[in-house]
Amino acid sequence: MVKHPRSISPGIAESSSRANKKSRPDANSTFKPNKFATAENAAAVASDPPLPKLLESVQNAIKNPAKGDSVVYWMRMADLRIEDNRALSQASAQASKDGIPLVVLFVISPQDYIAHDRSARRVDFTLRNLAIIKTALASFHIPLHTVTHTPRRTLPNFVLSLLRTFNATRLYANIEYEVDELRRDIKICELARPQGVALVFCHDKCVIEPGIVRTKEDRTYTVYSPYQKNWIATVNASIKEYLGSAPLPQPNSEAIRESVIYGPLFESPIPDKVEGFALEDTDKRQMEEIWPAGTQAAKDILSRFLTTKCRSSQLGAVSPLTPLDGTPAKITTPFTIAAGTSTTTSVKSTKKLSGPKAKAASSESTSTVEDSRIYTYNDSRDRGDCDSTSRISPYLSAGVLSVRECVRSAMGIRGVPDDAGKVVSGGGAGRWVMELAWRDFYTSIVAAFPHVSVGRPFNEKYASVKWEEDEQMLRRWQDGKTGVPIVDAAMRQMNTMGWMHNRMRMISAMFLCKDLMIDWRLGERYFMQTLIDGDLANNNGGWQWSASTGTDAAPYFRLFNPYAQSTKGDPTGDYIREFVPELRQLSGTDLHNPPAKIADKLGYPRPIVKHDEVRARALRRYKNPGEE
C-alpha cells in the first residue's frame, strides 16, 4: 500500500462529517488511511492497472471444479439487489444446473469503510437494504449470510474459508473497479486456484463496462463528448447485451432449511449498525424517511421521475414517496423488461419548453405524463429550487436498482415504436441517459487510470498547486457558514439530506478549491463521509472536474462566480430559503448576496472571502503550480 505523505495540517486531515463525528473512530489512531499516493507510487499503480490483471486471473481460473455442495454469490456494497443482478443470476443458474443450493454472502468490512471514507449514512443504507434482501431471498429459500470481518487484508482468506465451510467450489461476484477491491479480488484468484475453487466475476455496475468504449487509437477516452458518441453507438449495436435484464434467481429446494450447514444461515442476523458507523437517532430516522430502502422504493422513485412534475415542496428533506395533495400518487409507468417492448402510451406534451433544445425535446420525447421531470430534464436539471432531477443516485451507487433498468425505463417512456430500443441523446429522456453515461465514463477513468483513486490528480501538472491550510475555513465550508448563501445552502442540504443537487455540488466544490484554495481532496473526503450516494468514481470525477485537475475538467481559468451561479441555479430563491432559514425573509439580490448590514441583523455571517479578490489568487496559483 502507498504511504500518506501529504503535508496537510493534522487538524485539517482529521476533519470529519457532522453526521459521522460522534461515532467514527479516530482514523489515525485505529487505522491510518493511506489514500494519498506519492507521485512515484501513483505512477507505479498507473503503469500496472489492476483491472486487466484481475480479468486475466479470472480467465486463468479453474473452469470445472469438483462439484461442491453449494454455490456462493458474494454480494458487495454496490450490488444490493436481487433483480437484474448478473452475478447473482449466473450463480443461481449454476446452482440449478448442479442441483445444489445457492448461498448469498455479504461481508461487512469496517476497515474498508474507514479507508474509503464511507459515510455512516451509506453504511446504514447498506444494512437497511440487506434486511430487505434477506427477507426476499428467504422466500426463495436462499440464505443471506452477513458476517463482519477484520482485518481487511485477510478478507480473501476469510472468504475462501467460508467457502470451505459451505463446501462450495464456485464463487460468483460483481466486479468493483476501485484499486483496493481489484487487488483483493486478484488475491482471491491466487488463493482459489490451489484450493480448487472456480471464480466468476461479472461486469454489472455500468451499462458498458470499462475497456469497451475506446478511441480509434485503442485508448481510453479522456474527453466525454466523443466517449458519449461512441457509447451510444456501442449500446445500440448490442442492445440486448448491454440493456438486457439478468433473470431472477431460481428458488432453492425447501430442504435447505433442514441442513445443519445452511439452515442456521437463515437465522444469521443483519446487524442494525456497524461499530464506528452508527448514526445518531434523529439522522437515522431522517435517512429512513427520505431514502427508503429496497428495490421497490427505488422503482417508485424512478417512476415518479418519469411521470410526475417538479414540485418545489419536494425540495428539502422529505420522503420522495409522500403524496403531496393527500391523494395516493398514480404510478403508471410500466417498467419494460426488454428494450422495445414498452407499453407506455404516446402522449403529446402541451408544455412549451424554453431554450434551443426545446424543439428537439418536444418532437422526440413522449411521456405518459405531460411535463414529467424527465421530459423537462434538459431545461430544468440545473435548477436546485425544485426536485428537477431523479434523486436516484443513492440507489444506483448501492446497486439497489440496476442502471440497465434505468436506461430501459427512460427508453420506454419515449414510446416511439420505430425508435424503440435505440438510445438517443435528444430530449429530456435522452439527456438523462447521457448522465448515466457520465457514470460509465468516470468508472472507466478509475479503471484505466487507477492513480485517481489513490488521491492523485489525473493531471499531474496540478499536483503542486499551493493550497491553504486553514482549518477554520474548511470547517466553515463544511458547516455551511461561509457567508455565501448558495454555498451554505448546498452544504447544509448535504449535511441534512446526505445528498446534494449536481449543480450545487459543482458550485460548492469549486468554491472550496478555487475561492478558499483548500485542497480538493479534503472536499472529496468530506463529501464521501457525508453523502448517502458516495461513489468513488463519480465523486472523484466531480471533484477533479471542479478542481480543474481531472479528465475533461473545467479549465482552471473558468472560475464559477458563486453569485452568478446562485441566480441561475436558484432563480426563485427557494433553495436558499429552504436550507438557510436565517435568510428566509429575503428575496432578489439581497438573498443571493446579502448586504453586510442585513446579514448582521439576521445573524448570518459575512462572506469569509471576497470572490473578486481571491479569484486572482486562484488564477495565479493554477497558472504557476507550486508558486505563491
Ligand SMILES: Cc1cc2nc3c(=O)[nH]c(=O)nc-3n(C[C@H](O)[C@H](O)[C@H](O)COP(=O)(O)OP(=O)(O)OC[C@H]3O[C@@H](n4cnc5c(N)ncnc54)[C@H](O)[C@@H]3O)c2cc1C
Ligand atoms: C463534486 C461532485 C461530487 C459528486 N459526487 C458524487 C457521488 O459521490 N456519487 C454520485 O452518484 N454522484 C456524484 N456526483 C455526480 C452528481 O452530482 C450526482 O450523481 C447527482 O447529483 C445525483 O442526483 P440525481 O440522482 O438526481 O441525478 P440525475 O440528474 O437524475 O442523474 C441520474 C444519474 O446519473 C448519474 N449522474 C448524474 N450526473 C452525473 C455526473 N456529473 N457524473 C457522474 N454521474 C452522474 C448518477 O448516477 C445519477 O443518479 C458528484 C458531482 C460533483 C460535481
